[in-house]
Each structure stands twice: as structure tokens, then as C-alpha cells.
Amino acid sequence: MLSKKSQYAFKALTYLSEKYEQGPVLISDIAKKKKIPLKFLENILLELKKAGILDSKKGKGGGYFLQKAPDQITMATVIRLINGPIAMLPCVSLYFYERCSNCNEKVCGLHDMMVEVRDATLNIVDNRTIKDLLVNGKG
Amino acid sequence: MLSKKSQYAFKALTYLSEKYEQGPVLISDIAKKKKIPLKFLENILLELKKAGILDSKKGKGGGYFLQKAPDQITMATVIRLINGPIAMLPCVSLYFYERCSNCNEKVCGLHDMMVEVRDATLNIVDNRTIKDLLVNGKG
DNA sequence: AGCATAGCCCACCAACTCTATAGACTTATA
DNA sequence: TATAAGTCTATAGAGTTGGTGGGCTATGCT
Structure with a gap:
């Protein structure tokens, strides 16, 4: 959240x-x-x-x-700065990476799934800017 | 996270x-x-x-x-139970909905964007089960 | 120079969540 | 009835979140 x-x-x-x-x-x-x-x-x-x-x-x-x-400031940038990682696991984060303790990323099903989630999210927040927050003048 | x-x-x-x-x-x-x-x-x-x-x-x-x-237990179910909402905002959550204070969902750009993110995430975690976590026998 | 303005910085706090642990209790089996 | 094993309640420390107070510093105006 x-x-x-x-x-x-x-x-x-x-x-x-x-x-x-x-x-x-x-x-x-x-x-x-x-x-x-x-x-x-x-x-x-x-x-x-x-x-x-x-x-x-x-x-x-x-x-x-x-x-x-406004169209030069991506949502991803602001989220990372103020909210922290976008990924759901540290071992899957591009900007806040930390390796897993007790688990091998190479053979971790959760890791792979969370990569998918991360990419799906990034596909949106990397391609939207705060200009897109302006819906008919209200925020 | x-x-x-x-x-x-x-x-x-x-x-x-x-x-x-x-x-x-x-x-x-x-x-x-x-x-x-x-x-x-x-x-x-x-x-x-x-x-x-x-x-x-x-x-x-x-x-x-x-x-x-295992293939009858979705990732979404477990995440919601143990981790909480999947959406990034309460006003966009399907299972933990709370309306925004000080903001009209009908004309909120952030709301609309977070709906997109939610749906992109759900598209994955609703369609994956804990069976998918079993990658060649390791977890 | 001197004063008002308005952002900058530091320290602090209450409330809450997260992670983890302790110990007593209940139920099932042999 | 002894023992195994899950159930329940309570608690505690660390860290995070949301918010406040007060003083410092840079800027512009007269």
C-alpha cells in the first residue's frame, strides 16, 4: 500500500x-x-x-x-522516493535489491512470480507521469 | 512489500x-x-x-x-490473508475497500492509475496457485 | 542595514505494525 | 494416564508512520 x-x-x-x-x-x-x-x-x-x-x-x-x-516526472520515480520499493520482495527489486536469506533465487517459484508482478506494475508506473494525474483539472 | x-x-x-x-x-x-x-x-x-x-x-x-x-489455492488468497490488501490504495481495493478522505474517486487520476496497477497484479496472482511455487521440487 | 518572509533543518513524540517468544491449555492417541 | 501435538493469550522489543515544535538561514524589500 x-x-x-x-x-x-x-x-x-x-x-x-x-x-x-x-x-x-x-x-x-x-x-x-x-x-x-x-x-x-x-x-x-x-x-x-x-x-x-x-x-x-x-x-x-x-x-x-x-x-x-509534469510529463517528465514518472510515477515510478516518486513512488520509489517517497514510498520505497515497487517490487513485492527485496530479491526482486531493481532499485532496492537484497538477496534472499535461506532461498536460492535460481530455483524459487515465488521469486519468478514476483518478477512478473514487478514487471506488470512497472509497465504502468514507468510509463505514467504526474501529468496523467490531472484528470479534467482535478486531483 | x-x-x-x-x-x-x-x-x-x-x-x-x-x-x-x-x-x-x-x-x-x-x-x-x-x-x-x-x-x-x-x-x-x-x-x-x-x-x-x-x-x-x-x-x-x-x-x-x-x-x-495445491492448484486450488491461489496466490491472491494467501497474500490477502497474511499480507493484507493487494491494491496500492484502500479506495481501489476489492477486499479491503475504504473510501478516500478529501478526494473524489470519480475525478482522481491517482485512483484510476492504481486501478490499472491492481488489475495488472491481480491478473497474475489470481491466476497462479501455490502449485506454481514448486519449481523442480524446490521452494 | 534591518526587518519580514518563507524555506531548511533538527529533534522529538505517540501510535502502530512487525517479528518473535513464553507459557499455559486442550485434545487425541497409544 | 502419559505423552504428543496443536491452540490460545499475552507480551515485548524494534522499527515505521504520521505528525509537531522550535530555531536557523537565505532572500527580497525598504
């Missing part, structure tokens, strides 16, 4: 997409409009910034804004 | 599949062979029993055994 943090991240990104190239947006504005706890949102936005998805400006007239176009 | 509990469950079910229709298997036997903490395994097997997947016999000569054939 996606954490609440992830859902907040997507809401914020949706909002920022609507304001893309319209100047910085205040954290407090996002928090209010999307009903996200302000301080929690702060952490999320900062994380997105450090990952190069958002950028910010301090001081008066400052705020957060997208660093790339 | 699948919890450790889920992985243990699949290991145990794999082992019991290999012994299908060969009489009850001791918890301690499963625990030893599959390197699962015994008391933890106890809870897991009991849960599987209550869900109608396993059955057991007490007393001498007792143990656990599959209640249905």
Missing part, C-alpha cells in the same frame, strides 16, 4: 503541476488547498527537492515549483 | 504441497526444514487453518496438511 506520505506527495505534485510555470507556490498554500498537515508537507517537499523533482525559492515571493515538466 | 510472515507462509505452503496427501506434517518439521521460528510459524499455520486453507490433527501422529489441492 502507498503510505499517506505518498498520497500527500502526489496531491502536492498535482497541485504544483496545475501551477506549472506560474511562479513559486507557498507550502502553506498547498497545505491548505490539499488539506495536508503543514509541517509534514514541508518534509515531503524538501525530499522531492533533494531528489531534483522540485525546486524552491526562499524569502518573499518564494515557494516551491516543479523543476521539470 | 510482502512481510516476512508472508514469505514464511509461502515457504510452509510449498513444503506442505510437496507432502500433499502424505499425512500430517509436524510444525516443528516445517520450522526446521524451512528455517522458520517455530512459535511464529505456529501462528501462521493457525491463521491458514482458520481460513480453510490448511487443516490439522492433534495428538500423536498429528500435524498440518493442505485442505485443498
Whole structure:
């Protein structure tokens, strides 16, 4: 399941997409409009910034804004950053790989099945961007 | 991610599949062979029993055994039971549905995308059984 | 320079989940 | 009736999640 943090991240990104190239947006504005706890949102936005998805400006007239176009930010990137692995097992993860204890990947039926699930999921989230979250202007 | 509990469950079910229709298997036997903490395994097997997947016999000569054939137990069933929802959002779950707070499912891009992911995943785990975990006799 | 603005950073907390264990209880078989 | 083996309840430590508080730092305006 996606954490609440992830859902907040997507809401914020949706909002920022609507304001893309319209100047910085205040954290407090996002928090209010999307009903996200302000301080929690702060952490999320900062994380997105450090990952190069958002950028910010301090001081008066400052705020957060997208660093790339909405259709250049994949769902997979955001999920991995905020939520963690997409795969259902560490031994099957591309970005968070860890080998199995007590089990040989070469002859593990579960491993093979989870590779299938991973690929089916990636086929979607790698090919969708936060632009796709904008369904007739609402998020 | 699948919890450790889920992985243990699949290991145990794999082992019991290999012994299908060969009489009850001791918890301690499963625990030893599959390197699962015994008391933890106890809870897991009991849960599987209550869900109608396993059955057991007490007393001498007792143990656990599959209640249905390995190819009649879907992966989806076990995952839902031990791990929880398969969907990435409650508002998209078939068996653990909860409506979104602060968001209208009818016009939510994230919702629609997560439906896609859910269906892609279900397409696999609904059509695979624990029999498919038996790759040349190993689990 | 000085002040207000607004993001940055650090530390902390309560609640919950996950993993695991302990011990007493019940039932079945020989 | 002794013993084997599953059942049940409770608990505990570690880690994660969701959230808050307070001070620091950079920016822009006057």
C-alpha cells in the first residue's frame, strides 16, 4: 500500500503541476488547498527537492515549483522516493535489491512470480507521469 | 512489500504441497526444514487453518496438511490473508475497500492509475496457485 | 542595514505494525 | 494416564508512520 506520505506527495505534485510555470507556490498554500498537515508537507517537499523533482525559492515571493515538466516526472520515480520499493520482495527489486536469506533465487517459484508482478506494475508506473494525474483539472 | 510472515507462509505452503496427501506434517518439521521460528510459524499455520486453507490433527501422529489441492489455492488468497490488501490504495481495493478522505474517486487520476496497477497484479496472482511455487521440487 | 518572509533543518513524540517468544491449555492417541 | 501435538493469550522489543515544535538561514524589500 502507498503510505499517506505518498498520497500527500502526489496531491502536492498535482497541485504544483496545475501551477506549472506560474511562479513559486507557498507550502502553506498547498497545505491548505490539499488539506495536508503543514509541517509534514514541508518534509515531503524538501525530499522531492533533494531528489531534483522540485525546486524552491526562499524569502518573499518564494515557494516551491516543479523543476521539470509534469510529463517528465514518472510515477515510478516518486513512488520509489517517497514510498520505497515497487517490487513485492527485496530479491526482486531493481532499485532496492537484497538477496534472499535461506532461498536460492535460481530455483524459487515465488521469486519468478514476483518478477512478473514487478514487471506488470512497472509497465504502468514507468510509463505514467504526474501529468496523467490531472484528470479534467482535478486531483 | 510482502512481510516476512508472508514469505514464511509461502515457504510452509510449498513444503506442505510437496507432502500433499502424505499425512500430517509436524510444525516443528516445517520450522526446521524451512528455517522458520517455530512459535511464529505456529501462528501462521493457525491463521491458514482458520481460513480453510490448511487443516490439522492433534495428538500423536498429528500435524498440518493442505485442505485443498495445491492448484486450488491461489496466490491472491494467501497474500490477502497474511499480507493484507493487494491494491496500492484502500479506495481501489476489492477486499479491503475504504473510501478516500478529501478526494473524489470519480475525478482522481491517482485512483484510476492504481486501478490499472491492481488489475495488472491481480491478473497474475489470481491466476497462479501455490502449485506454481514448486519449481523442480524446490521452494 | 534591518526587518519580514518563507524555506531548511533538527529533534522529538505517540501510535502502530512487525517479528518473535513464553507459557499455559486442550485434545487425541497409544 | 502419559505423552504428543496443536491452540490460545499475552507480551515485548524494534522499527515505521504520521505528525509537531522550535530555531536557523537565505532572500527580497525598504
